[in-house]
Amino acid sequence: MSEEALSAVELQEAVTEALGKGKLKRVRRILRDLTAQEAVDLLQQLDEQQQQLVWNQIGDEAEQEILLLLDPALAEHLLLHSNDNPDTLEPEADEAEEVSPIAQVREALEGGRFKRALKILGKLHPAQAAGLLEALPPSERSSIWSRLDSARAGRILVHLREEVGAGLAMEMADGELLDAARQLDLDDLVDLIQALPFGPGRQLLLSMDVKKRQQLADMLSYPEESAGGLMNIDHISVRADVRVGSVLRYLRLLEDLPDHTDKLMVVDRENHYLGVLRLSRLVTSMADELVSEVMDSEFKALDVLTSSQEVARQFEDLDMLSAAVTSEDGVLLGRITVDDVMDSIREDSERAIMGMAGLDDEADMFAPVLTSTRRRSVWLGCNLITAFLAASVIGQFQGALEQIVALAVLMPVVASMGGIAGSQTLTLVIRGLALGQVDTGNLKVLLGKELGIGTLNGLLWAVLVAGVAILWFGSLGIGWVIGLAILINLVCAVLAGLLIPLILRRFGIDPALAGSMVLMAVTDVVGFSSFLGLATVFLL
Amino acid sequence: MSEEALSAVELQEAVTEALGKGKLKRVRRILRDLTAQEAVDLLQQLDEQQQQLVWNQIGDEAEQEILLLLDPALAEHLLLHSNDNPDTLEPEADEAEEVSPIAQVREALEGGRFKRALKILGKLHPAQAAGLLEALPPSERSSIWSRLDSARAGRILVHLREEVGAGLAMEMADGELLDAARQLDLDDLVDLIQALPFGPGRQLLLSMDVKKRQQLADMLSYPEESAGGLMNIDHISVRADVRVGSVLRYLRLLEDLPDHTDKLMVVDRENHYLGVLRLSRLVTSMADELVSEVMDSEFKALDVLTSSQEVARQFEDLDMLSAAVTSEDGVLLGRITVDDVMDSIREDSERAIMGMAGLDDEADMFAPVLTSTRRRSVWLGCNLITAFLAASVIGQFQGALEQIVALAVLMPVVASMGGIAGSQTLTLVIRGLALGQVDTGNLKVLLGKELGIGTLNGLLWAVLVAGVAILWFGSLGIGWVIGLAILINLVCAVLAGLLIPLILRRFGIDPALAGSMVLMAVTDVVGFSSFLGLATVFLL
Structure with a gap:
């Protein structure tokens, strides 16, 4: 029962x-x-x-x-x-x-x-x-x-x-x-x-x-992540050969329009997209005008396979509230509204920021401890590989480290300055790539500019760090070596910051995700080897 | 002439x-x-x-x-x-x-x-x-x-x-x-x-x-960065006591409405905001209905001093296309449209990502080399302070380093693992704070969870790194010391990742900007001092 x-x-x-x-x-x-x-x-x-x-x-x-x-x-x-x-x-x-x-x-x-x-x-x-x-x-x-x-x-x-x-x-x-x-x-x-x-x-x-x-x-x-994935099918479509008065009568029958309806889609008999009729135009038109006279046929539809990032970019650039989505042969399939685009922009930005720390933006903040531990350990594991890479570089110079302990004290300074300088270029280039503002057309100019900045900042901080090192350890030689190492590392860091995202992208890897870890590996290896290598040559 | x-x-x-x-x-x-x-x-x-x-x-x-x-x-x-x-x-x-x-x-x-x-x-x-x-x-x-x-x-x-x-x-x-x-x-x-x-x-x-x-x-x-800064004054306002037919006649006189007009603002004689009349409702209403009958008086206006982040949040949460902006005493001042909000979201996200590398998102990618060098050197200078802080910690343990060179080789591993683990918690907490999803109401739960993750990951990587260290240097003691140091550093890193953004915020500093540098200072100091300190106690 x-x-x-x-x-x-x-x-x-x-x-x-x-x-x-x-x-x-x-x-x-x-x-x-x-x-x-x-x-x-x-x-x-x-x-x-x-x-x-x-x-x-x-x-x-x-x-x-x-x-x-x-x-x-x-x-x-x-x-x-x-x-x-x-x-x-x-x-x-x-x-x-x-x-x-x-x-x-x-x-x-x-x-x-x-x-x-x-x-x-x-x-x-x-x-x-x-x-x-x-x-x-x-x-x-x-x-x-x-x-x-x-x-x-x-x-x-x-x-x-x-x-x-x-x-x-x-x-x-x-x-x-x-x-x-x-x-x-x-x-x-x-x-x-x-x-x-x-x-x-x-x-x-x-x-x-x-x-x-x-x-x-x-x-x-x-x-x-495509226009098809973002679209909804709640659009209202009208034919181009009817009069504004008929459209208004039809809309009154509906009583309420779907949310975010700022325009109606104009189609032909076979549902091919012809253009849009904005509500703001509709309310200012005379009842006896034809839809074809007041519609906007310049307003382009989005292809159903357009990537969601490209969709977002177009909504932003063209300040659209909604847009039609059509199949390859021009048949109207649906529409995308700005609220979904806004969500997608916010999600992309969250994904980028979380991704840089190896986190998943869709994950539950309170997922079970074991689940979270497993997820986060992946990123730690990747980092361990680069850390051991750096350690093995240091391991090559045990002789130098045994004789001059100051090298062990100062070597993290060289590595970390390179890391910061490199990450600045990396961030700039990643944004440039995402916005389409960096490509082969202006790469050389950017390279020249970044190398200039790297060299100038390298010189500035080389002098300063060298001064501190000399005062601290009372050795002119250490000053020379650390100064030179910092200059080398900053120039290499800037170069790496520029090239790594380009190379990662060529291999289909998102530079925003893996970029900073690869960069850190490069600046650590270059920093440690240049500093300890120069010391071995000049100070032993 | x-x-x-x-x-x-x-x-x-x-x-x-x-x-x-x-x-x-x-x-x-x-x-x-x-x-x-x-x-x-x-x-x-x-x-x-x-x-x-x-x-x-x-x-x-x-x-x-x-x-x-x-x-x-x-x-x-x-x-x-x-x-x-x-x-x-x-x-x-x-x-x-x-x-x-x-x-x-x-x-x-x-x-x-x-x-x-x-x-x-x-x-x-x-x-x-x-x-x-x-x-x-x-x-x-x-x-x-x-x-x-x-x-x-x-x-x-x-x-x-x-x-x-x-x-x-x-x-x-x-x-x-x-x-x-x-x-x-x-x-x-x-x-x-x-x-x-x-x-x-x-x-x-x-x-x-x-x-x-x-x-x-x-x-x-x-x-x-307020609603007043985002608003425009191109809205169309109508009185509540007129009929839909009159509104339509008025709009036809205008011929074209301002861009992004999805609603008209309804006001009283003194221009006090009463609600909105959506175009989608207007086109489905009868000419003899009163505006007051078809308007939406539930639709809240934004106060002119609302922060732009809060404005963006409301546009997203309530899926708005435009909203009225009013003064404190309810007088209609203007309106904000979703296209400006979308730009503001994109700018915020760019600012956050660029800010993490100490860059200004409004700066010219091709600014003169000297200008860019000066701007970027600020961030490098901040980093140098934390780098020397770490170096001075290492400097305290020169005795240990002189006797066991393996310590110098392995110490960056301890510091970098802590840095990564900490940055994961930091990123999570910064997002949580920004979304209002982390506050005193759930801090303890989050703390418990993060400490759990930190401890588990600490144990996992402690065992692994200890194993590698033992194989590499053939010393059981070094294995114990580095394992313990990694565990300590990962737990402290997680704790720091949780507390640093809260503390920075208390002092009015944006945690997204300064957070990772402060965190890195903590994980370096804890990493180096725990590893070298334990080595001094147990291995010398």
Whole structure:
């Protein structure tokens, strides 16, 4: 017998049993299927403690309706003792301004005051709620997640980092996940399916109706980082040979346009893209004008395979709010809106910064310690190889180090100055490559300029460090050697900073990721070998 | 006598003289003030060589008209020998696909084929043209800049990095700069004035008409990095008590709406902000509905002093295309559009990445070598201090180093592993702080997790490095010491990576800028002192 068909007595028994076992989630599930009147009947049959527990599981939406039907005395009692009673919150209100939402939610969760936690979360926009959820430890995150209704959960889901979102989606019952997924735009649904493990993702895809499944399959066929991966299919298209008045009548029938509709797409009979009709033009046009007279046919569509970085670049350069996406043969497939582009820009920038430290920007900040340890150890392992490379260079000069201990003291100075100078050039060149501002057309000029800077800074710091070394160790020879080594290392560092990203790119490796580690290897090796090598030649 | 009033003979003399002195810019200035017929008359009076030179100075816009008026034989001759003749370009056309625009423009400039260079630049959107100009060495940049007409120069100017833009603006004659400035939206004009040195900026401001000057002064009074600094005043506002039909009639009078108008602002009699009327709602409303019935009064305005980062965050979270900006007392001041927000996000991300290497993202990639050297030396100087700090730590253990040279060989390994582990935590925490996902509310959880990761990775790499050290130097003692030192350094590094950004922020220093250098100082000092200290205690 399913829960929906329970009699009042069975219902009471089921709830009492669930409460006895502390299965509050089960209670919430039962409550969700009840009408307000059924819930009221149930409440009035329970003892005082049970009433309070059950009351706390009732959702905000149902609460008002149930309160109206309840015996006024009981209603007042429940409200007074409810754990999100405004009165009992009063003393905290003053400091609430200073306590962060994260702390507020965590405090509420620890005190078992789930309704209060949900209320704090409820005040936030889905994207902000997602940010807050990510900042919670996983157990607390799950505990609040299980209490969200599916509609809201769906809207939050798309804003979560991939790992967090997939994890929470997997915690949902199939039916809940499907409910949540129904709230999503197609492009967000595509992202969700891509973030889920293969099995559940496929299952979610299969549980959609035939039409939506076909659309999803189409969209899933484009690479994630392409115009096809960014596009949505909620555009409105009109034919070029109709009049403005007809378009306006058609739009009025729709009542509300899809979010971020700033233009309509103009197509021919075969759905070939012809141009766009801006809303701002539409509202300033006369009803008897033809769409073909007021449309903008200069506005180019994006090819479905354009890379997402190129899409972002075009949105920025041309200040677009939305753009059509077409197939190779000019058929209109969908549109990309600026909000998705903005997300993609932010993600790219995060990925770059996190990537430089060998981190994954989609990972959960609170992933299990073992998982995080394994992930981070990869980068440490790469570094160990370069560190041992540097050590082996030093190992070649043990004789010199045994005789002049000052070399051991000063050698990190030479290496680190080279590292910094090199990373400046590296950063400049990586940005230049990304923006298309550095290529064979101006490489020589840049090389000349960077070598000039490297030499000048090399001379400056060579003199300064040499001076300090002479004063410190009272040896003119050490001064000469370290000065020369710094000059050599800074010039080589600048050269390496310029060439490494070009070489990495030639091999298809993202210079932003691997660049600084390779550079560090070069400046360490050159720094140590030039300093210790010069010392061996001149000081021994 | 001014140039405009020259007779035909005087004109010919003036041009001949300018050509004789090689003052092509002067010739262009003269040509600009002539009608097509006057230019034709002038051309026909010159000798063949002069004709060709003058012809090359004629702008693309004037070219067609002049060709029509010219004697056909002369026209053909000029076209055939013109230095951007399509025929002579033919052989290059095949490889043009592979040669970058930068190379193409530079090649054209070197060959003195300015029209060709201008044509390549002319095909690009202003933002792309700005990117191309930035990629040119300063002399070539100036040479092409001086040939751009002011209208186009103005549109390009706002997309240039501050330093490049200010430099080129200063090269323009006052009149030209004023012409260029007239093309700009108010918000871009504000940016330009802020980028110029005080004197010329003020002069530009004063040369505007009274109304514009007042508006500019208002906008200049807001901090650059605030909603006021991002806003424009090109919004359209309507009253809540008028009908949709009247609004549509009003818009039709305007013919074209300002760029990026996706909503109108709804205000009361005193210009207080009441809400927005979306165009997408407007086109689906009936003419007899009141604005107050179809407006969205939930849509919040931004306070004029909101930081630009917070503005960006809200645009992203709420997926906005534009938002109203109001004063503290709710008066509508202007609006911010998503294109400016997108630029601001990109700039922030560039600033962060460049800042980590001590670079200024607004600086000219081809600034003079001395200027760049000076700028970069600051960061090298900071690093030198931390490098000498590390060296002085090593200096404390000269005794140990003299006796066991293996210590000198291995010590960089300990320091660098700590540096990498620390930078991973640092990066994570800096992002968390920026997104508001790390604060006192979850610091303890994060600390626990990071210490766990640090300890596990410390153990892992301690064992591995110890093994290598034992095999390399055949000493069990060195293995123990380096393993222990690595464990200590990794745990301390993780702790430092967590605390340094919090401490820097407390002191008002941007952790993204100074964080990694301070961290490196800590991991070097801890790494060297733990390794050499343990060696002194256990191995001597």
